[in-house]
Amino acid sequence: xxxxxxxxxxxxxxxxxxxxxxxxxxxxxxxxxxxxxxxxxxxxxxxxxxxxxxxxxxxxxxxxxxxxxxxxxxxxxxxxxxxxxxxxxxxxxxxxxxxxxxxxxxxxxxxxxxxxxxxxxxxxxxxxxxxxxxxxxxxxxxxxxxxxxxxxxxxxxxxxxxxxxxxxxxxxxxxxxxxxxxxxxxxxxxxxxxxxxxxxxxxxxxxxxxxxxxxxxxxxxxxxxxxxxxxxxxxxxxxxxxxxxxxxxxxxxxxxxxxxxxxxxxxxxxxxxxxxxxxxxxxxxxxxxxxxxxxxxxxxxxxxxxxxxxxxxxxxxxxxxxxxxxxxxxxxxxxxxxxxxxxxxxxxxxxxxxxxxxxxxxxxxxxxxxxxxxxxxxxxxxxxxxxxxxxxxxxxxxxxxxxxxxxxxxxxxxxxxxxxxxx
Amino acid sequence: xxxxxxxxxxxxxxxxxxxxxxxxxxxxxxxxxxxxxxxxxxxxxxxxxxxxxxxxxxxxxxxxxxxxxxxxxxxxxxxxxxxxxxxxxxxxxxxxxxxxxxxxxxxxxxxxxxxxxxxxxxxxxxxxxxxxxxxxxxxxxxxxxxxxxxxxxxxxxxxxxxxxxxxxxxxxxxxxxxxxxxxxxxxxxxxxxxxxxxxxxxxxxxxxxxxxxxxxxxxxxxxxxxxxxxxxxxxxxxxxxxxxxxxx
Numbered sequence: 001x002x003x004x005x006x007x008x009x010x011x012x013x014x015x016x017x018x019x020x021x022x023x024x025x026x027x028x029x030x031x032x033x034x035x036x037x038x039x040x041x042x043x044x045x046x047x048x049x050x051x052x053x054x055x056x057x058x059x060x061x062x063x064x065x066x067x068x069x070x071x072x073x074x075x076x077x078x079x080x081x082x083x084x085x086x087x088x089x090x091x092x093x094x095x096x097x098x099x100x101x102x103x104x105x106x107x108x109x110x111x112x113x114x115x116x117x118x119x120x121x122x123x124x125x126x127x128x129x130x131x132x133x134x135x136x137x138x139x140x141x142x143x144x145x146x147x148x149x150x151x152x153x154x155x156x157x158x159x160x161x162x163x164x165x166x167x168x169x170x171x172x173x174x175x176x177x178x179x180x181x182x183x184x185x186x187x188x189x190x191x192x193x194x195x196x197x198x199x200x201x202x203x204x205x206x207x208x209x210x211x212x213x214x215x216x217x218x219x220x221x222x223x224x225x226x227x228x229x230x231x232x233x234x235x236x237x238x239x240x241x242x243x244x245x246x247x248x249x250x251x252x253x254x255x256x257x258x259x260x261x262x263x264x265x266x267x268x269x270x271x272x273x274x275x276x277x278x279x280x281x282x283x284x285x286x287x288x289x290x291x292x293x294x295x296x297x298x299x300x301x302x303x304x305x306x307x308x309x310x311x312x313x314x315x316x317x318x319x320x321x322x323x324x325x326x327x328x329x330x331x332x333x334x335x336x337x338x339x340x341x342x343x344x345x346x347x348x349x350x351x352x353x354x355x356x357x358x359x360x361x362x363x364x365x366x367x368x369x370x371x372x373x374x375x376x377x378x379x380x381x382x383x384x385x386x387x388x389x390x391x392x393x394x395x396x397x398x399x400x401x402x403x404x405x406x407x408x409x410x411x412x413x414x415x416x417x418x419x420x421x422x423x
Numbered sequence: 424x425x426x427x428x429x430x431x432x433x434x435x436x437x438x439x440x441x442x443x444x445x446x447x448x449x450x451x452x453x454x455x456x457x458x459x460x461x462x463x464x465x466x467x468x469x470x471x472x473x474x475x476x477x478x479x480x481x482x483x484x485x486x487x488x489x490x491x492x493x494x495x496x497x498x499x500x501x502x503x504x505x506x507x508x509x510x511x512x513x514x515x516x517x518x519x520x521x522x523x524x525x526x527x528x529x530x531x532x533x534x535x536x537x538x539x540x541x542x543x544x545x546x547x548x549x550x551x552x553x554x555x556x557x558x559x560x561x562x563x564x565x566x567x568x569x570x571x572x573x574x575x576x577x578x579x580x581x582x583x584x585x586x587x588x589x590x591x592x593x594x595x596x597x598x599x600x601x602x603x604x605x606x607x608x609x610x611x612x613x614x615x616x617x618x619x620x621x622x623x624x625x626x627x628x629x630x631x632x633x634x635x636x637x638x639x640x641x642x643x644x645x646x647x648x649x650x651x652x653x654x655x656x657x658x659x660x661x662x663x664x665x666x667x668x669x670x671x
Contacts, residue, residue: 006529010515010522017517017558252511256574259477260530261502420439 003262007270008277014244015278021240025278026285029233033226033289037299041221051079055102057090058082062110064174068103068147071170087148094150101155101163104148112145114178121182147171219359219388222300226290227383228356231376233286234279234318235347238326241275242339245330272323279319287311305386310393314386317403318379324407324414325375331414350374378402427488428582428613429453429476434485436471436637445471447637449485453630458604458614460628460645462621462657464665468637469617473584476615477507489582503531506580510587512567513574516560520551520570523559524577531578545573548603565596572600576607583607585616589623601627621658625649631657635665 015021054072058065072078081099090102106112147167151160248254257267290302304311326343333339351357353367354376360368371377382399385391434449446468453459463469474480476487478498487494489501514523521542528538546552549569559567572588585604589597604627608614618624624631625645632642641648641664645657654660 002529002532002534006526010518010526013522014515014517251516252509252513253515255479255509255511256507256513256527257530258479259502259505259507260527261499261532262530 003266004270004273007267008274011244011271011274012277015240015274018240021243025233025237025240025282029229029236029282029286030289032232033229033286034293034297036229037221037225037290037294038297040225041299044219044221044224052077052101053099054078054080055090055093055099056080056082057085057102057104059084059107060105060109062108062114064110064113064171065105067174068105068167068170071166072103075166090150094152097152100152102150103167104150106146106148109145109147113174116145117175117178118182121179125183219384220300222290222294222302223384223387224359226286226294226302227387228351228380230283230286231318231354231379231383232347232351232356233282234315234379235322235325235350235376236344237275237279237282237319237322238329238343238347239340241271241323241326242330242333242343243336244271245327246333246336246339250336268327272320272327275323275326276316276319279322280315283315283319303387305390307386307392310386310391310396311383313393313400314379314382314396317382317400317407318375320407321375321379321403321410324410328410328414328417331418347376350376353377355380375403375406378406426455427452428455428457428490429459429615430488431472431476432486434472434475434487435483436468436475436480437483444483444637446475446482449634449637449639451632451639451642453613453615455490455613456608456611457629458608458616458627460624460631461615461617461634462624462631462661463617463634467635467665469634470586471637472634473586473615473617477505477584478502503578504581506575506578506583508572508575508583508585508588510590512559512571514559514567514571517558519556519558520546520562521555523570524574527574528577533578541577541579542573545577548606549573549599563593565592568592568596568600572603576612580612582613582615585614587618588616589618589620597623621656621661625657633661633664640664 015025056069056072058069069080069082072080078101085093087104090104093099094102149164149167151163245254248257258264287302287304291304295301329339329343329346333342351374353371354360354374355363355371356376360371360377363371378399382396382403385395385399389395430452432450434446435444436446437444449468449472461469461472471480475482475494476489478494478501482494490504492501492504494501515526518526524542524545525538528534528541533541542555543552546555549572551566551570551573554562554566559570562570568588568591572585575585576583583604588604589600592600601623604614604616616624616628628645630643631645631648632639633648634640641652641660643651649655649657649660652660652663654663
C-alpha cells in the first residue's frame with residue numbers, strides 16, 4: 001500500500017507542477033464546453049424547432065383549398081407564406097431557394113372535386129339500381145384535378161415522398177368526406193347524418209418515452225455539448241499520461257523503478273489511479289459548468305437524470321478507458337512529440353466519429369456504423385442514456401462493459417509490447 | 424577468505440534478433456566488501472552484465488547469485504538488498520530533492536521518522552541538506568550526480584551498482600562522490616562500478632575485470648593486472664587489451 005500511495009502522491013505532485021498540462025486537462029475542456037454550447041445553441045434550436053419555408057398559392061375558394069391550408073398549418077413543420085402569384089413566379093421563388101416547397105391549388109378545385117365525386121356517386125347508384133338520375137357526363141368524371149407541388153432542387157427524395165404522402169392524406173380525407181355526404185344525400189338520409197363529419201377510425205397518439213418531473217427533455221446544445229466535451233477532455237489526458245511514461249523512460253526513472261523491489265504493476269496502478277482521479281475531477285468540474293455556469297450565459301441548465309451512482313460509473317469507466325489508452329500510446333511511441341501528436345490527433349478522430357462535434361444521428365449511415373467503434377461514443381451514449389432517456393445503472397452497463405474492455409485491451413497490448421521490446 | 428557477494432557462472436545473453444551474444448560465457452566472483460571495477464569499451468557488455476545482476480533483464484543462460492541468493496528465483500529479495508546508481512539522473516526534475524528521496528524510500532518500504540532521518544543524514548553527507556526543498560531541475564550537474572548517488576544508497580544496500588557515477592561532473596563533486604563510496608565500502612557495502620575514467624578506477628577499486636566482446640579478458644587486483652601485462656597504469660593496460668580502434 002505504501003508503494004501505491006507513494007506513486008499516487010508522486011504523480012499528483014508532478015501533474016500539479018505541470019502548468020501546461022493543467023491548462024490542457026482543466027481549463028481547455030471547460031472553455032470548450034462553454035464555447036461549443038454557446039456556438040451550437042442556435043443550430044440545435046433550429047434542428048428542434050425547424051420550420052420549412054412553404055409558399056402556398058391557394059386559388060380555390062372552396063373546402064379543398066381551406067382544408068389543405070389548415071392541414072399544412074396544423075402539421076407545424078411549415079413556415080407558410082400565402083401569395084397570389086402565377087406559376088412562373090412560384091417556380092422562380094423555389095428555384096432561387098426562397099422557398100423549399102410551393103403548392104399551387106388551382107381555381108375552382110373544390111367545385112371540380114365535388115362535381116367529379118357527384119358524378120361518380122350517381123354512376124355507382126345507377127349501376128346498383130338505387131337511383132334513376134339523369135345521364136352521366138363521362139367528361140366530368142375524367143376531368144383532371146391537379147394540385148401542383150414544386151420542390152427546390154436540393155430536396156431529398158425521402159422528404160419529397162413524406163410531403164406528398166401527407167398531402168395525399170389530406171386530399172383523400174376531403175374526397176371521402178365529399179363521397180359520404182353525397183351518398184347520404186342520394187340515399188335520402190337525414191340531414192343530420194349527411195352533415196356529420198367523418199371521423200378517423202384509427203388515430204395515432206404520441207406517447208412520451210421519458211417520465212420526468214422536469215420539463216420535456218430535448219437534445220439541446222447543453223445536453224449534447226456538456227457530456228460530449230467532458231468525455232473529450234477525459235480522453236485528452238492521453239497526452240499528459242503518455243508524456244509522463246515517455247519522460248520517465250527517457251530520464252531513467254523507469255529503469256530505477258524496475259530495480260526496486262515489488263511489482264511494476266503496483267506502480268502502474270498508482271499511475272492509473274492518479275490520472276483517473278484527475279479524470280474524475282475534470283468530469284465534476286465540467287458537469288458543474290453545465291449546471292451552474294451555462295445557465296448564467298442564457299443557456300438551458302444541464303439535466304443530469306436521477307442516478308448519481310450511474311454517472312460515477314460512467315465517469316470511472318471512461319476515465320479508465322482514457323488512461324488505458326494513454327498507457328498504450330506512451331508505451332508504443334518513443335518520443336513525447338510522437339506520442340502527443342498521435343494522441344491528440346487520434347482522440348480528435350475518435351471524437352469526431354463518436355459524435356462529440358456533431359451528434360451521430362445527423363451523420364451518414366456508414367459513419368454511424370464506424371461510430372460504434374469509438375470509445376468516446378460509448379461514453380457519450382452512456383451519458384445520453386442517463387441525461388436524456390432517464391436511464392439507470394442497468395441501462396448503461398453495455399457501454400460500461402465496452403469502455404472497460406477497451407481499457408483492458410489497451411493495457412494488454414502495452415504489456416505484451418513492453419515485454420517483447422525488453423528481451 | 425572473504426565470502427562472495429556475487430558469483431557469476433557461464434552467463435550468456437543474446438538479445439532478440441542479435442547475431443552475436445552481448446555477454447558470452449561470463450564467469451567471475453566478487454568478494455564481499457570489495458570495490459569491483461567492471462571496465463570495457465562501449466558495447467563490451469558492461470551494461471548488459473549490470474542489467475542482469477540488477478534484475479532488469481534475464482540472462483539467456485548461466486547462473487548468478489548475489490549474497491547466496493539466485494537471480495533465477497529470488498529476484499525480489501535481491502532487489503531489496505541492492506542499490507543502483509544509473510548513469511542517467513533517474514529522478515523527477517519537477518519534484519524537490521526531498522520529494523524524490525521520499526518516493527524512493529517509500530518504494531523500498533521506508534517511511535516515517537526513519538526515512539526522514541536517512542534523507543537528512545545522506546543529504547548532509549553529500550552537501551545538499553540546504554537544497555532539500557529545491558526542485559531537481561534547478562540543480563547543477565554536480566548536485567544532480569550527488570543526489571542521484573543518495574537515491575541509490577538511501578535504503579543502505581549491501582551491494583551497490585554504479586554505472587559511471589562521476590561522468591561529466593566538477594572535480595569537487597567527483598572527489599566528494601569517491602570519498603563517500605570509500606566510506607560506504609568501509610561500512611561493509613560491496614560496490615560494483617563501471618567507468619571510462621581509468622585513473623579513478625585504479626584509485627578506487629580493489630579488484631577489476633576488463634570485459635570486451637562479452638568476455639572477460641583480464642581480472643584481478645589493479646596493480647597485479649597492470650604488472651602482469653607490463654604496462655604502467657590502467658589506461659595503458661586498457662588500450663593494450665582493447666585496442667585503439669574507436670568504439671561507437
